[in-house]
Amino acid sequence: MTDAPARTSSPLSGRLDRLPFTRRHLRVLTGSGLGWALDAMDVGLISFVIAALAAQWSLEPSQTAWIASIGFVGMAIGASVGGLLADRFGRRQVFAVTLLVYGLATGASAMVGGLAALLVLRFLVGLGLGAELPVASTYVSEFAPARMRGRLIVILEAFWAVGWTAAALIGFLVIPGSENGWRWAFALGAIPAAYALVVRWGLPESARWLARRGRHAEADAVVRSFEQAAGIEGPETADLRADEAPPAAQSTGQRLAALWAPEFRVRTACLWLVWFCVNFSYYGAFIWIPSILVSQGYDLVRSFGFTLIITLAQLPGYAVAAWLIEVWGRRLTLSVFLAGSAVAAIFFGTASTESVVIGAGMALSFFNLGAWGALYAVTPEMYPTSLRATGSGWAAGAGRIASIIAPLTVPLLLGLGGAPLLFVVFAAFFAVAAGAAWGLVDRRGRALDDR
Numbered sequence: 001m002t003d004a005p006a007r008t009s010s011p012l013s014g015r016l017d018r019l020p021f022t023r024r025h026l027r028v029l030t031g032s033g034l035g036w037a038l039d040a041m042d043v044g045l046i047s048f049v050i051a052a053l054a055a056q057w058s059l060e061p062s063q064t065a066w067i068a069s070i071g072f073v074g075m076a077i078g079a080s081v082g083g084l085l086a087d088r089f090g091r092r093q094v095f096a097v098t099l100l101v102y103g104l105a106t107g108a109s110a111m112v113g114g115l116a117a118l119l120v121l122r123f124l125v126g127l128g129l130g131a132e133l134p135v136a137s138t139y140v141s142e143f144a145p146a147r148m149r150g151r152l153i154v155i156l157e158a159f160w161a162v163g164w165t166a167a168a169l170i171g172f173l174v175i176p177g178s179e180n181g182w183r184w185a186f187a188l189g190a191i192p193a194a195y196a197l198v199v200r201w202g203l204p205e206s207a208r209w210l211a212r213r214g215r216h217a218e219a220d221a222v223v224r225s226f227e228q229a230a231g232i233e234g235p236e237t238a239d240l241r242a243d244e245a246p247p248a249a250q251s252t253g254q255r256l257a258a259l260w261a262p263e264f265r266v267r268t269a270c271l272w273l274v275w276f277c278v279n280f281s282y283y284g285a286f287i288w289i290p291s292i293l294v295s296q297g298y299d300l301v302r303s304f305g306f307t308l309i310i311t312l313a314q315l316p317g318y319a320v321a322a323w324l325i326e327v328w329g330r331r332l333t334l335s336v337f338l339a340g341s342a343v344a345a346i347f348f349g350t351a352s353t354e355s356v357v358i359g360a361g362m363a364l365s366f367f368n369l370g371a372w373g374a375l376y377a378v379t380p381e382m383y384p385t386s387l388r389a390t391g392s393g394w395a396a397g398a399g400r401i402a403s404i405i406a407p408l409t410v411p412l413l414l415g416l417g418g419a420p421l422l423f424v425v426f427a428a429f430f431a432v433a434a435g436a437a438w439g440l441v442d443r444r445g446r447a448l449d450d451r
Contacts, residue, residue: 074126082131083393349423
C-alpha cells in the first residue's frame with residue numbers, strides 16, 4: 001500500500017506545525033485526557049458491576065452479557081452520529097455534550113432497582129461515550145504539531161489506562177464492600193457531568209475546523225494564543241483561507257459518500273476492519289476477565305485483585321507505543337502491538353497457574369493497549385479536516401458493532417471450549433487486524449490534510 005501523495009499545507013497548518021509543545025498544548029491534552037479517563041472508568045466499572053450483579057440479582061449469563069452489550073449499541077450509534085455532529089457544529093461543543101449525557105446517565109444508574117431500567121440507562125451512557133472518544137482524538141490531533149502528533153495521541157489514549165485503573169481500584173475497594181457497593185461505583189461515574197462545564201468553557205475550538213467553516217478571525221485568534229504561549233511572533237496579517245484545495249466534503253451526505261470515494265475507500269475498509277477486530281477481542285476479553293476468573297474458582301476479591309494488577313500493565317504499553325510511533329511509524333507500531341496481543345491472548349487462555357494468569361494477562365494488557373494508542377493516532381490522519389471527525393466516528397462505530405457482538409459471543413464460546421477456545425478466537429481477530437493495518441496510510445511527521 002503506497003501512501004497518498006503529499007499535499008501542500010495551509011498557512012494555518014504551517015503555523016500550528018512549527019510550534020513547540022507549550023502549556024496551551026498541555027491544557028488541550030490534559031483537558032481531553034481527563035474526559036478520556038472518566039470514559040474509561042465508566043467502561044471499566046461495568047465489568048466489575050456485572051460480576052457483582054450476577055450474584056446479587058441471580059442473573060443468567062445471557063442477561064449479564066446484555067448489560068455489557070447494550071452500552072455498545074449506544075456507543076455504535078453515538079460514534080457515528082457524534083463524528084457527523086463534530087464536523088458540523090465543532091469539536092469542543094460535541095465533546096462537552098457527550099460528557100454531560102453519559103455522566104448523568106451513569107449517575108442515574110446508581111438508583112435503578114431492576115435489569116430493564118439499568119439496560120435503558122446503559123444505552124444512554126453508550127450514546128455519550130461512543131461519541132466522545134473519536135471526537136476527542138480528532139480534536140487533539142488538530143492542535144498537535146506534525147512531528148509529535150502521533151506521540152501526543154498515544155499519550156491521550158494513555159489516559160484510558162488511568163481511568164481503567166481507577167475503575168479497577170473502585171471494583172477492588174468499593175464494590176465488594178457492601179451490598180450497595182455497585183451503586184456507589186455508578187455514583188462516582190457521575191463526575192463527568194460536572195466536568196463537561198470545564199470542557200465547554202475552558203478549551204478552545206479547533207482552529208482547523210474554524211478555518212474550514214470560514215470563521216477565519218476566530219481561527220487566527222486561537223493560533224495566535226498558541227504562538228504567544230510559545231513566544232513566537234505570528235504574521236502581522238494572516239490569510240487563513242485554505243484555498244490550496246476545495247474541501248473534500250461540505251454536507252453530511254457528501255461526507256458519508258467521500259469515505260468510500262476512490263481516494264479513501266481502501267483506507268476506510270482497512271480502518272474499519274482493524275477497528276472491528278480490535279474491539280471484538282478487547283471488549284470480549286477485558287469485560288469478561290473478572291467473571292472468567294470467578295468461574296475458574298477465584299473469589300470476587302481475588303479476581304478483582306488480579307484484574308487490578310493486569311490493568312497496571314497498560315501504562316508501560318502506552319509509553320512504549322508513544323515512543324515507537326514516531327520512530328517506526330504508525331503501521332509498523334500498530335501491527336507489532338497487535339501481533340503481540342495475539343500471542344499474549346493464546347498464553348492467557350491456556351494459563352493454569354496464578355503466576356501465568358497474571359503474567360499473560362499483563363502481556364495482553366501491555367500489547368493491546370499499546371495497539372489502541374497507535375490506532376487512535378492513525379485514525380484522524382486518514383481523512384482531511386472537512387470529514388476527519390466523520391471518518392473517525394464511523395470507523396469507531398464499525399468497531400462498536402464488534403463490541404456489541406463480543407460480550408454476547410463469550411458465553412457461547414466458553415460453553416463450547418472454555419477459556420482456551422475463547423482466547424484463540426481473540427488471537428485470530430488480533431492477527432487479522434495486524435494484517436489490515438498495512439492498508440492504512442502512514443503520515444508520520446507530515447502535515448494534516450486541511451481540505
